[in-house]
Amino acid sequence: xxxxxxxxxxxxxxxxxxxxxxxxxxxxxxxxxxxxxxxxxxxxxxxxxxxxxxxxxxxxxxxxxxxxxxxxxxxxxxxxxxxxxxxxxxxxxxxxxxxxxxxxxxxxxxxxxxxxxxxxxxxxxxxxxxxxxxxxxxxxxxxxxxxxxxxxxxxxxxxxxxxxxxxxxxxxxxxxxxxxxxxxxxxxxxxxxxxxxxxxxxxxxxxxxxxxxxxxxxxxxxxxxxxxxxxxxxxxxxxxxxxxxxxxxxxxxxxxxxxxxxxxxxxxxxxxxxxxxxxxxxxxxxxxxxxxxxxxxxxxxxxxxxxxxxxxxxxxxxxxxxxxxxxxxxxxxxxxxxxxxxxxxxxxxxxxxxxxxxxxxxxxxxxxxxxxxxxxxxxxxxxxxxxxxxxxxxxxxxxxxxxxxxxxxxxxxxxxxxxxxxxxxxxxxxxxxxxxxxxxxxxxxxxxxxxxxxxxxxxxxxxxxxxxxxxxxxxxxxxxxxxxxxxxxxxxxxxxxxxxxxxxxxxxxxxxxxxxxxxxxxxxxxxxxxxxxxxxxxxxxxxxxxxxxxxxxxxxxxxxxxxxxxxxxxxxxxxxxxxxxxxxxxxxxxxxxxxxxxxxxxxxxxxxxxxxxxxxxxxxxxxxxxxxxxxxxxxxxxxxxxxxxxxxxxxxxxxxxxxxxxxxxxxxxxxxxxxxxxxxxxxxxxxxxxxxxxxxxxxxxxxxxxxxxxxxxxxxxxxxxxxxxxxxxxxxxxxxxxxxxxxxxxxxxxxxxxxxxxxxxxxxxxxxxx
Numbered sequence: 001x002x003x004x005x006x007x008x009x010x011x012x013x014x015x016x017x018x019x020x021x022x023x024x025x026x027x028x029x030x031x032x033x034x035x036x037x038x039x040x041x042x043x044x045x046x047x048x049x050x051x052x053x054x055x056x057x058x059x060x061x062x063x064x065x066x067x068x069x070x071x072x073x074x075x076x077x078x079x080x081x082x083x084x085x086x087x088x089x090x091x092x093x094x095x096x097x098x099x100x101x102x103x104x105x106x107x108x109x110x111x112x113x114x115x116x117x118x119x120x121x122x123x124x125x126x127x128x129x130x131x132x133x134x135x136x137x138x139x140x141x142x143x144x145x146x147x148x149x150x151x152x153x154x155x156x157x158x159x160x161x162x163x164x165x166x167x168x169x170x171x172x173x174x175x176x177x178x179x180x181x182x183x184x185x186x187x188x189x190x191x192x193x194x195x196x197x198x199x200x201x202x203x204x205x206x207x208x209x210x211x212x213x214x215x216x217x218x219x220x221x222x223x224x225x226x227x228x229x230x231x232x233x234x235x236x237x238x239x240x241x242x243x244x245x246x247x248x249x250x251x252x253x254x255x256x257x258x259x260x261x262x263x264x265x266x267x268x269x270x271x272x273x274x275x276x277x278x279x280x281x282x283x284x285x286x287x288x289x290x291x292x293x294x295x296x297x298x299x300x301x302x303x304x305x306x307x308x309x310x311x312x313x314x315x316x317x318x319x320x321x322x323x324x325x326x327x328x329x330x331x332x333x334x335x336x337x338x339x340x341x342x343x344x345x346x347x348x349x350x351x352x353x354x355x356x357x358x359x360x361x362x363x364x365x366x367x368x369x370x371x372x373x374x375x376x377x378x379x380x381x382x383x384x385x386x387x388x389x390x391x392x393x394x395x396x397x398x399x400x401x402x403x404x405x406x407x408x409x410x411x412x413x414x415x416x417x418x419x420x421x422x423x424x425x426x427x428x429x430x431x432x433x434x435x436x437x438x439x440x441x442x443x444x445x446x447x448x449x450x451x452x453x454x455x456x457x458x459x460x461x462x463x464x465x466x467x468x469x470x471x472x473x474x475x476x477x478x479x480x481x482x483x484x485x486x487x488x489x490x491x492x493x494x495x496x497x498x499x500x501x502x503x504x505x506x507x508x509x510x511x512x513x514x515x516x517x518x519x520x521x522x523x524x525x526x527x528x529x530x531x532x533x534x535x536x537x538x539x540x541x542x543x544x545x546x547x548x549x550x551x552x553x554x555x556x557x558x559x560x561x562x563x564x565x566x567x568x569x570x571x572x573x574x575x576x577x578x579x580x581x582x583x584x585x586x587x588x589x590x591x592x593x594x595x596x597x598x599x600x601x602x603x604x605x606x607x608x609x610x611x612x613x614x615x616x617x618x619x620x621x622x623x624x625x626x627x628x629x630x631x632x633x634x635x636x637x638x639x640x641x642x643x644x645x646x647x648x649x650x651x652x653x654x655x656x657x658x659x660x661x662x663x664x665x666x667x668x669x670x671x672x673x674x675x676x677x678x679x680x681x682x683x684x685x686x687x688x689x690x691x692x693x694x695x696x697x698x699x700x701x702x703x704x705x706x707x708x709x710x711x712x713x714x715x716x717x718x719x720x721x722x723x724x725x726x727x728x729x730x731x732x733x734x735x736x737x738x739x740x741x742x743x744x745x746x747x748x749x750x751x752x753x754x755x756x757x758x759x760x761x762x763x764x765x766x767x768x769x770x
Contacts, residue, residue: 004039004128006031008121016118017348020166022304023118024159025054025152031121032059032148039128040064041139048201051181052153056201059120059146061127063139066100073143074210077102080370081211081290082449083378096370101362102212105355106147106202109188109282111154111179113220114162114303115347120148122348123355134360141363145210150198150282151187154179162303169605172302176549176601176610182560184553186754188217191285192457192484194412195560195755207289207414213369214252214292216358217283218351221297223307224317225326227267227337228350229274229297230256234322236464236476237276240456241287242376246276248292248369252361256296259357265350267299267337272322277463278478279456288453289414290376292369296354298347306343314339321474380451385430387446388494391458392426393485395440400521402488402758407442407517408526409484410457415450418443419520421507425499434499440520443495443508457484458492463667463721471660473723479666479692481720482756486668486688489759535566541770543569544584546577548592549601549610554635554750555590561752561761567768574600577618582625585770591636591750598641619645627740631770636694639746646744648737650699654727662727666692667720669749670712671733677708679736679745679766688718689733690757695748696731708734708745709763734763 011031014021023031029044036044036059043060050056060070076099079085086092105123107116124146127135138144149155161175178184183196190199206212221229231253237246253270260268274295278284283293301307314326314337327336362369393403407417420441425434446454461481466474485492500507511517514526545562547555562569572587589597600613614622623646626632634642643650654662669691673680701707711728722728735746745767751760 003131004035004042004125006034006038007125007129012121016122017115017345019306019343019345020304022114022159022162023121025149025155028117028121028148028155029055029057032057032124035124035128040067041128042124043067043070047205049197050151050153051197054152054156056150056152056198057148058205059124059148061124061139061144061146062100062142066139066143070143073100073102076100077211077213078209080374081377083374083381084449092374096367096374099370101142101214101366101369102145102210103142103214103216103359103362104145104147104206104212105216105218105358106150106282107218108149108155109151109217110185110219111149111151111158112174112303113300114155114158115220115298115301115344116218116351117149117155118344119218119348119351120146123352126352138356138359138363141366142359144359145205145212147202150202151180153181154187158303168607170607172305173605174551176551176606178551178553178556180556182556184551184556186553186557188281189478189754191280191282192409192413192482193280193754193756194409195564200412203412206286208412211289212286212291213373214294214358214362215283215286216294216296216355217281218355219295219297220300220347223300223309223342224313225299225320226269226272226323226333227265227299227342227346228260228354229269229272230354231294232271234272234275236466238279238287238456240452240459241276242290242452244372244376245287245290245292248372249276249294252292252294252358255361256354256357260350260353261335263353265353266335267326267333268335269323269333271332273297273320273477275321275477277476277480279482281478288456289450290373290380290452294358296351298350299342301342301344301347304344306341309339309342311339377449380449381447383447387455388496389447389498390443390445390495391454392437392493392495393442394491394493395438397491399489399758400523403442403490404514404518404521404523404526405758406485406488406490407511408514410444411511411514413450413453415444415454416448417511417517418445418508419511419517421509424507426493426495427497428493428495430496434497437493439507442511442517459483460486460719465721465723467660467723473659473663475663475665476721479720481667481718483668483719486718487690487756487759489687541586541768542584543567543586543588543768544572544582545569545588546590546597547571548574548597548613549606550592550596550613552590552592552596554592557755558588558590558635558752560755561764564755565765574612574614574618577614577621580621580624582621582630584630586631586633586768587622587625588633589635589638589642591638593637594641594644597638626742626744629741631743631745631767633745633747633767635747635752636750639695639748642744642746646739648744649705650697650735650737650746652695652748653698653731654696657724657727662724664691664693664720664722666690667722668718669716669722669728670718671709672712673709673763674707677706677736678769679708679734679763681766683762683766686712687759689749689751689760690753691722691749692753694750696728696733697735697746697748699732699735704738706736707732708736
């Protein structure tokens with residue numbers, strides 16, 4: 001037997017985790033190719049290209065025999081994921097007995113959380129070279145799909161910056177740019193929307209090809225909390241998450257915790273900070289595919305530079321959900337870490353123990369994981385009188401391109417979509433009479449293995465009213481509501497009974513391709529899985545988007561919208577604004593604070609070329625730009641800056657409201673629009689908007705100020721959670737104000753939030769029509 005001959009240190013010149021040493025993406029890929037050439041236990045596969053064109057790789061690690069028969073085991077996992085492809089329980093039993101646990105470990109999606117990408121090489125080498133019985137059991141019973149990073153572009157951005165700044169005051173700082181070209185940190189907020197190239201490629205790998213039973217997403221967090229946070233997670237769980245999955249998540253987490261304690265690791269915490277409510281993360285999306293999703297968060301160093309953490313820093317740390325202090329001794333953290341030196345080596349060691357712990361579980365209980373996986377898919381096929389039989393996308397709606405995009409999003413995740421070839425009679429609620437649904441409507445049946453995913457995307461979320469004794473809300477870790485058809489402005493109906501569904505000749509046909517649905521909607525054929533949408537900007541307006549050195553996810557998502565919709569624009573730099581080089585008709589300020597835009601990065605840690613913001617001179621130049629006839633568009637947070645410095649007669653009524661009086665951490669709300677405004681052309685009178693700790697304005701309309709849209713007068717919440725809704729009812733959501741010869745458009749919310757809120761894109765596009 002030939003084992004791997006080249007350890008990472010020999011290839012790289014340093015050990016992964018060494019202080020101040022960092023492998024870039026080219027080195028990481030090169031090392032894995034070296035392992036592939038040396039070891040029959042390793043196979044490297046390129047699964048696609050990143051946003052910026054780098055290769056994305058998946059590293060398959062298993063026994064030589066399993067590696068030679070990967071396609072056999074892929075097909076077994078695929079069939080167990082869909083019990084409809086299995087003819088009998090006897091056949092299912094044979095597949096379960098012969099299959100392998102498919103495990104994914106994914107590293108460093110957030111590229112400043114860089115250590116896991118380095119750890120991946122050490123983990124792979126150990127699995128490729130070890131002769132222990134434990135390793136042999138893992139190799140025989142599991143197939144590991146190791147993703148050294150799901151954001152290779154960011155690995156190089158961080159590596160380049162770190163090397164450039166070694167030995168300077170900037171050593172260990174985050175780069176002065178987004179570490180994903182569009183999404184930055186939000187690259188882990190795209191796992192149901194699939195806007196990004198990386199997300200689509202991994203989704204294809206997971207939910208069209210391999211169907212892993214376990215997905216482990218390796219992260220880092222801040223420096224002054226526990227050393228390592230793992231499951232079980234904090235409340236609340238999502239009710240559409242299968243209860244068995246919730247239990248299995250906790251079981252693996254406790255196994256990790258026990259192994260870390262046995263190794264003498266302190267500061268390992270469970271039942272804190274992170275919950276299982278939200279859908280769209282790397283480790284949470286698998287819950288709705290009947291897979292176990294594990295998240296770990298290690299305390300960070302300064303990239304690859306060690307840090308010294310003093311006990312008083314831990315004492316001053318903000319309380320976390322479920323843990324009052326990182327120094328607290330309790331069941332969730334029975335061995336607190338009390339401070340000292342914290343290095344990348346510490347992180348590598350912890351992540352290695354946790355990864356091997358998970359793989360050991362996957363190997364020892366191989367048959368259990370495969371059987372549970374199969375049974376969860378089978379349970380989703382059974383009738384359930386408590387849920388609709390299907391969801392319907394009625395024919396005849398506007399925004400056909402958005403519907404085509406929506407169907408593609410569903411199909412990419414493995415959800416089946418059908419179309420009505422003639423009209424059907426459908427009950428919209430259990431007690432209603434039958435209503436006619438027109439031919440050409442689309443149906444998504446809930447009796448699919450992905451039932452939890454379908455329900456989680458189509459239903460309106462109702463976040464539990466988690467309010468403490470003082471009235472302080474307990475927020476979800478991410479957002480409270482995300483209902484996809486609502487965000488995209490697509491009407492859907494709940495079909496509780498379809499009259500002729502049992503009839504074999506019922507005129508219902510499965511959608512087989514993107515072009516099929518586009519033909520149905522009278523659209524041009526798709527040029528790629530997600531077709532480019534038609535350009536909504538018909539004039540030669542010169543659009544400029546402010547892009548400072550403080551990385552802004554909102555700016556990145558705005559660029560994504562412009563690129564996806566083929567809207568010409570240019571980036572407006574800090575120096576452009578400071579020096580008055582604003583050669584544009586429209587300037588957009590993304591949803592960033594005055595601190596970020598005006599003051600920028602600190603000169604204490606960043607060199608002069610990156611430090612500072614637009615300053616007072618930049619504000620004056622923006623005033624001149626508008627006074628001379630330009631249009632300034634402000635999104636959410638940036639509105640406050642402009643209201644203040646342009647002396648606009650507008651008040652954000654939420655600015656002085658305490659969190660126990662009003663709170664909305666991310667939900668879909670209803671707005672009503674003024675149809676007399678040019679900004680509201682081709683939009684309905686009511687539409688859903690995304691509110692995430694956003695604003696609500698009070699203003700008196702006048703010749704120079706018009707309220708374009710308001711939050712609904714009542715029942716504004718459509719999906720999610722909102723405490724104290726009365727504070728925004730009827731308040732202004734969009735304002736148009738004249739200023740000199742130009743004008744200002746203020747969006748109190750983000751009309752292009754995470755590239756998901758298609759329903760409000762038209763309002764944003766209208767604002768560009770200067």
